[in-house]
Amino acid sequence: MARLALDAETLRRALLPIVGERRVSVRESDLVSYARDMWPRNLIGLHAGRRPGDLPHAVVWPESEREVAAIVKVARSLGAPIIPYGGGSGVCGGAVPILGGITVDLKRMNEIRSIHRDDMLVDVEAGANGERFERELNRRGCTLGHFPSSIYCSTVGGWLACRAAGQMSTKYGKIEDRVAGLSVVTGRGELVRTDGPARAHRGPGWNQLVVGSEGTLGIITSARLQVSPSPEVRILRGFEVQDLASGVEAIRRVLQRGLRPAVVRLYDELDTLINHLPIFARKSAAAASEDEELLARAFRTGPVPRAERGALPEIPPREQIAPTASGLTGRLLGLLGPSTPPARRRLAGRLRRGALSAVLARPGLVNGLAAPLAERLSRHGCRLIVGLEGSRIRTEIEARLVLGELERAGATDLGDEPGRQWLAHRYDVSYKMSPVFRAGLFVDTMEVAATWERLLDLHRAVKQAIAQHAVVMAHFSHAYPEGCSIYFTFFARATDTDQALRAYDAIWRDGMAAASRVGGTISHHHGIGLLKGPAMSAEHREAMVILRALKATMDPDGIMNPGKLGLPAAPGAAPGSAAPDPAGDLATAELAAAIPAEAGS
């Protein structure tokens, strides 16, 4: 993909009258900063000292909707691509330019315009930072109920652009469930608004067409969102279930009875182990190998914000329950069979080191080790975290029903501590990436979803696909009456950057093909960006016709965020031309061949 031959100085001059001298830049330091988001594939190269490949030609910081519209009009007249930019926390390359163009950073448009307490609605500009927005709502006795782990470094506009989900989505819904209205500057350079309940209007449901469009149709400049009263109580409990299948079944029963816990997280065997392995929980003993120490540090350190502060009020005080750590450690050791305590400890150490060196070296070893390990682990259960919050009376009754349903499903109550631990560390993941990469590993996450009927198939298929290349673990969260999402975390080490990139691409190619094959979606809440573009035709098949028609309507010149969502890369490219191949060796044709077309739906 060639960078367009645009003259940066011409762009700057055209933008100057709109935003003035200080809010447009063509300086290289700015261009380099805006050439990336948090897409792990780019981080692999960056950590190896490589420069980001494609820079924008200019960066601009508008302060009003009128300025945004004027910028799009200028870009349209010059044939320059537009890349909207919020917090830059996306993990799919959605804000990465592929042809250059103008990156439009919306962070200066960050006002909460009004909060309508009677209607429980809030009008907010797209550039508002997630955590500040939530804190401001809290001050007024409201909550959006949207807590992505990126809350400190993402914006409202970014959430809407990629259909984000927060950790409490089971009660509050994903961001698309909270949208009551939008203002959008379309690719035609016009500001258009939706307002009022969609159910009262005729024609296409525009809110749901703009949400998730990742800047390919227009720039979302502000939104009207539904808010809820701040919760009066929060109840968090940990459970242990016999195995994954019985945990999934328990969650399904809870949801289908009409109960809506805010948090439901079921960890598979390896995720349960990793999250509670002693070396990850506290400083490891001197016996740890160098690799082990690196990994442990990666998981432990980093500038992790305190989850209880800021975005969230303190948990309402409940009676202290003695930590069950000894019980858990005991169970972990119990994995290794009956033996005397010192022997158990030695065995545990050996198991840990085995697992970790496998993690860090060759995938072949991983599979060899993972299978017996998983089998052993499966005899010792999976961790399940359940949380409810809301108005006092109703939440307490609902909690009793939820906990009762889980106990009937054979789950063992572990008390408050696991829930409290999760709450305290729930934003950590976004801050652990950097140390992990510094440790010479790469890590990424794949969030897929399916209806309950296909959910365990989806888990098996995707896990198998990824396990050929990396160590993979998963948790089930974001549950609905009709299904659930699965969040896979995988990490691997490669001998050099090129090998790492090859492995990374292979993981995604195989993982997404597996998800489509068993009837799941390739993305539940991270979006598509560049990463998943090649899999879009398998995801939507013939219905891509509708997406292309929508694109041509909203952005006739094809200037809006070209190449994302599997749409054509070049401005003015005829709708229907093949999507670009951003990953170099991720061939679209190859991928398409790997996914058999299904008849019907």
Add this chain to the structure above:
Amino acid sequence: VIASADELRIALEAVVGTMHVERPPAALLRRGGSARPAAWVVHPGSAPEVAELLALAHRHRAAVIPLGSGTRATPVRRSSVVVPVRPRIYLDSRRMCHVLHLDETSLVVHVQVGLTGLALERILAPRGLTLGDYPPSSLGSTIGGLLSVRTPGKSSTRHGFVEDAVLGVSAVLADGRTVHTRVAPRRASGPDLARVLCGSEGTLAFLTAAVLRIHRRPEARFLASHALPSFEDALAAVRLALREEAAPAALRVYDGAEARAHLGESVCGEAEAVLVVATSGPTDLAACDRDLVASATSALGGRPLGPEVAERWWRRRTGQEQAGTPAPPSMQVTAPPSRQAEVYRAVLASCAEARASARAHASRFAADGAVEFFTLTEPTGEVLTGERLAEVRTAAERAAAAAGAILLGSEYAEFADYAADLERRLDPEDILNPGA
């Protein structure tokens, strides 16, 4: 180009068989005005037949007009578009009335669009399943009709709008291409493409099947009714209860005149209002919701009414009692919570100015608003009809809109150009429901 009605019939019969092509009833022909184009009603039996029919229509630039069970309200005409005289094919979907797949694990049903909502409920009921708390009166139309024409009546407080139950649709585009949107509980792979087709009144594609979310029949149901000092107090009580996260299955607020017309003269005083509520779900939660509504009403000066009031309302809502069913309301508007009282007062004031009178009830309460139904009457209580009704209603609608209500059939004005452009791209020959 097909010249005569007979040639068109032969072409259509080749697709669906001689038994499934018939002459349109007189009522349909009258809609065509003075010109009498070739017109046939066709009953396709499957999605591939629909695809062939649309491809045929596309080739011959014939207009394709969807027919469901015929219950749909006459859509608001967009403008005085002159529909050119060209052959017409009325597509009647009622033969496509099969349940394709019932997934009781995920509580998802895949149905063809010709099935009516009520027929689907009858299939689901023996299995302890239901579409949701939708008013049965709204389920008489086919699934295709329910999804194509958006009216606020098709919603429930607990399960939202019928469209919100859609997990995926299958449709045939104007040129005969078939599309299926994929099914997932939620996804983040671009816009929700099913939302392009829902609510489009058959102008963008012909829906052939839908995948819908269904529910287990609730374990318990409670009914209750309360009298409150005024309509405004009743609306405030609803807001208070919803703020406490009560999730009733159905909720309705009557003003004094409407309550006495619907529920009997003795139900409340003339200036009072009546709130009726049904809650359902797990027994404890349904009881909790009932009690939350009760305490909200008592906080606003309400008093409980006897059980027979709510039971009568429920029997009538579920179609078990026909006797004394009041005439359908003269107009309906949607209003956000903060505007509901104001819209009500504005309509009453506008009617008083026209020396008429209005009574109202509000229902379909959701976080973003509720629907207010008005019956316009003479001061004597006689329901308005004909020109007098049209005149009073036009003024009342204007007053309601000024007070912040959204009228039935409104469009997002700023998106009108985009909607028209999208239609041109998906249906370049304008064969699908032209003029609608």
